[in-house]
Amino acid sequence: MAKVKGAIVVDTERCKGCNLCVVACPTNVIELNEEVNIKGFNYAYPKFHDACTGCTNCATVCPDMVITVYRFKPAKA
Amino acid sequence: MAEILTPEEIIKQGEPVFVKTKLMTDNTLSYCPGCGHGVAHRITMEVLEEMGIGDQTIGVAPVGCSVLAYEFMNIDMQQAAHGRAPAVATGIKRLFPEKYVFTYQGDGDLAAIGTAETIHACNRGENIVIIFVNNGIYGMTGGQMAPTTLEGMVSSTSPHGRDVEMMGSPIKMTEMVATLPGVCFATRQAVHKPGLVRKAKKAIRKAFENQKDKKGTSIVEIVSNCNSGWKMTPVDSNIWLEENMLPVFPLGDIKG
Numbered sequence: 001m002a003k004v005k006g007a008i009v010v011d012t013e014r015c016k017g018c019n020l021c022v023v024a025c026p027t028n029v030i031e032l033n034e035e036v037n038i039k040g041f042n043y044a045y046p047k048f049h050d051a052c053t054g055c056t057n058c059a060t061v062c063p064d065m066v067i068t069v070y071r072f073k074p075a076k077a
Numbered sequence: 078m079a080e081i082l083t084p085e086e087i088i089k090q091g092e093p094v095f096v097k098t099k100l101m102t103d104n105t106l107s108y109c110p111g112c113g114h115g116v117a118h119r120i121t122m123e124v125l126e127e128m129g130i131g132d133q134t135i136g137v138a139p140v141g142c143s144v145l146a147y148e149f150m151n152i153d154m155q156q157a158a159h160g161r162a163p164a165v166a167t168g169i170k171r172l173f174p175e176k177y178v179f180t181y182q183g184d185g186d187l188a189a190i191g192t193a194e195t196i197h198a199c200n201r202g203e204n205i206v207i208i209f210v211n212n213g214i215y216g217m218t219g220g221q222m223a224p225t226t227l228e229g230m231v232s233s234t235s236p237h238g239r240d241v242e243m244m245g246s247p248i249k250m251t252e253m254v255a256t257l258p259g260v261c262f263a264t265r266q267a268v269h270k271p272g273l274v275r276k277a278k279k280a281i282r283k284a285f286e287n288q289k290d291k292k293g294t295s296i297v298e299i300v301s302n303c304n305s306g307w308k309m310t311p312v313d314s315n316i317w318l319e320e321n322m323l324p325v326f327p328l329g330d331i332k333g
Contacts, residue, residue, distance in 0.1 A: 005082055005087050005091070006087065006091070006094075007084040007085075007087035007088050007091065009088060014105055016109075016110035016111070017110060018110035018111030018311040018312075019111070019310070019311060019312050020111055020269075020311055020312065020315070023312050023315075024270070024271055041110065046084065049084040050081075050084075052084070054087075054091070054094055056094055056095040056271075057271040059095040060095070060116075060271040060274045060275065061116065061268075061269070061270065061271055061274060062115075062116075063106065063108065063110075063111060063112055063113065063114065063115025063116050063119075064105070064106055064110075064115050065097040065098075065101060065115065065119055067095070068093060068095060068096055068097070069093070069094050069095035070087050070088045070091040070092065070093050070094065071087075071091050071092060071094045072082060072086075072087040072090055072091030072092075073091075
């Protein structure tokens with residue numbers, strides 16, 4: 001079965017590390033990085049990117065609009 | 078077996094399904110990490126973008142944390158004196174009846190100092206949208222008790238918890254104004270979970286549709302968190318919100 005795949009891009013410099021996207025992700029793709037951005041926040045990053053389904057939950061709850069979501073639907077074989 | 082795409086390939090070949098709306102500026106929001114204001118701003122602007130009325134809309138910013146809303150919303154904005162946003166919006170709407178006018182207010186602004194303006198604008202049935210972000214506290218000035226602070230809730234001016242005998246019960250503005258005939262749509266939403274954000278967006282859309290159809294005042298209350306004022310992490314504050322705020326301020330349509 002063709003599985004829908006997703007990917008996210010996080011604008012790390014604008015991320016405030018609030019952790020809301022980590023909680024909202026149903027497939028536990030996102031985690032906070034141990035490294036910090038220019039403002040000193042532990043920014044979110046897709047740690048287990050392969051599990052992403054492109055559901056947009058993370059971007060929907062992100063208060064700072066730092067996440068862009070892409071989705072790829074493979075053509076049916 | 079289809080080949081497994083790397084995230085980079087998905088980004089290149091896939092379609093973007095969530096991109097920041099153009100009606101939000103590129104300025105970094107001044108809110109604390111995890112604050113519900115950011116989501117409330119975004120869904121409001123997304124509704125305007127979807128309806129294609131961004132260039133015909135005038136927003137009125139309040140006093141409070143969201144006083145700088147005009148820095149973030151890429152539309153025409155006016156800043157009102159504390160609590161007077163519905164009065165200013167009344168003036169704008171009467172001068173430009175063809176424009177869409179909304180106010181964006183917090184609970185200290187709408188439910189405390191601006192009670193009279195809010196109630197009378199609603200009573201006159203002004204054809205405006207009021208977006209009311211309720212976090213039960215004065216967030217900007219350091220977490221003082223607001224009219225919407227819950228019973229027993231600790232704030233910097235009620236260190237032993239809000240005492241109802243002395244300070245009254247939390248005021249339910251949306252229920253109050255829903256009794257007025259001028260109000261066509263009163264609803265309470267939240268933005269701490271993805272599903273609730275989508276519901277809140279639909280409610281805001283309905284409010285602007287009502288304005289388009291000249292039905293009267295629409296008020297959309299958004300129960301939000303204030304993790305700095307409540308002295309919690311963003312995730313904990315959302316759990317606290319669900320357990321404590323929502324029983325007092327239940328979600329759903331109150332009128333319309």
